[in-house]
Amino acid sequence: MVLLNSKPPIVIAHRGAAGEAPENTPAAFKLALEQGCDAFELDVHLSNDGQIVVIHDYAVDRTTDGHGDVSLLTVDELQRLDAGKWFHPSYQGEHIPTLEEVFDLTPPHIEINIEIKGGIGSGIEERLAELLRQKNRTGSVVVSSFHFNSLAALNRIEPALRIGLLYELWLKDHALLPKAAGIEAFSLHPSFRRLEAGQAEAAAAQGLAVYPWTVNAEADMTAMIEAGVSGIITDYPGRLRNLLERR
Numbered sequence: 001m002v003l004l005n006s007k008p009p010i011v012i013a014h015r016g017a018a019g020e021a022p023e024n025t026p027a028a029f030k031l032a033l034e035q036g037c038d039a040f041e042l043d044v045h046l047s048n049d050g051q052i053v054v055i056h057d058y059a060v061d062r063t064t065d066g067h068g069d070v071s072l073l074t075v076d077e078l079q080r081l082d083a084g085k086w087f088h089p090s091y092q093g094e095h096i097p098t099l100e101e102v103f104d105l106t107p108p109h110i111e112i113n114i115e116i117k118g119g120i121g122s123g124i125e126e127r128l129a130e131l132l133r134q135k136n137r138t139g140s141v142v143v144s145s146f147h148f149n150s151l152a153a154l155n156r157i158e159p160a161l162r163i164g165l166l167y168e169l170w171l172k173d174h175a176l177l178p179k180a181a182g183i184e185a186f187s188l189h190p191s192f193r194r195l196e197a198g199q200a201e202a203a204a205a206q207g208l209a210v211y212p213w214t215v216n217a218e219a220d221m222t223a224m225i226e227a228g229v230s231g232i233i234t235d236y237p238g239r240l241r242n243l244l245e246r247r
């Protein structure tokens, strides 16, 4: 089969190597690096005192030993929580990192897909653009979100920033979405279950990268590789790297 997009997909470690380490912690990102990922995907919120912190849920309860909303806790309060032992006792002592801390542990050749979850309406877009400038990371991240209003704001604040549209929609032509949303997009991030034959290649032909999520089973990884996607978001970056090496 001849693929329009014949380059192998990049390996994007979802919340770090979230299948094998506590998601969105330094341990998960370090494991993903050891397993040969090309990029991290992570989720961000704004703490009560305006720091960008890396955690998936709006509340800390599921992934830490604390309680309450991320937006009501200060960065110090958040970082005192244990973010590892819920996953396995051997990870006791892991913490919620700030985004700045993740930048500092990320080698320059590793890309980062930052998904904005919380802080919309509280200025997270401005804070993020400012931090990216400070850390010289504007050109090596993709910022995605289910909240297209937040992405449109980022388009205005920092036109050079690469934006990814994140969605779980059945679409006939995915490449039409940026125009429909009024967003200058670099990439499309559909649920992999919504991607039908030929659609990734059609979007790639329009110059859009396609990064489906969250692809964990080998059979699904193979289907996405054969569909010609540009990158695969997975909780098991080691599994995907091995699969790509065997091909």
Ligand code: G3P
Pocket: 014, 041, 043, 056, 115, 144, 166, 189, 213, 214, 233
């Ligand atoms: O960015 C892809 C994926 O992470 C979106 O869903 O809930 O895992 O953040 P979720």
Ligand code: CA
Pocket: 041, 042, 043, 115
């Ligand atoms: Ca995410």
